[in-house]
Amino acid sequence: MYHTNNNIIEQAKKLSEKGYAVFPLHGVNDAGYCRCGNINCKDVGKHPDTANGLKDAVSDMPGINSLFEGKNKNNIGITTGKRSNIIVVDVDDVNKFSELEKNTNLLRRYRCRQAKDDTFTLGIVTIMQT
Numbered sequence: 001m002y003h004t005n006n007n008i009i010e011q012a013k014k015l016s017e018k019g020y021a022v023f024p025l026h027g028v029n030d031a032g033y034c035r036c037g038n039i040n041c042k043d044v045g046k047h048p049d050t051a052n053g054l055k056d057a058v059s060d061m062p063g064i065n066s067l068f069e070g071k072n073k074n075n076i077g078i079t080t081g082k083r084s085n086i087i088v089v090d091v092d093d094v095n096k097f098s099e100l101e102k103n104t105n106l107l108r109r110y111r112c113r114q115a116k117d118d119t120f121t122l123g124i125v126t127i128m129q130t
């Protein structure tokens, strides 16, 4: 998840309040390279910046403060499935995405950043409780 202000902890907290478990992803620098330091990185701004990846995801404030402290340039990852009670729909075609939105009220639209000036949209669907 791409955030537009410099307070990643605040953004991570907002996501956790929706019930999502979050963890830091490496960010993208102004030149469009991944902040992991590998100039040939194949997952620019999309891979975990924690020792155990998504297994380190948290949804409590002490955990968020600890994981995201000093990481304002990072992106935010959300653990999918039962942990956050969501599935993610990645639709590259904006028109198809709008069509999909019309057919469900469960889809929330999020803007993501993959590389410099390269944003895309993905939808998050909350899994229905039965």
Ligand SMILES: [Zn+2]
Pocket (backbone or CB within 6 Å): 026, 034, 035, 036, 037, 038, 041, 042, 043, 044, 045, 047
């Ligand atoms: Zn990287």
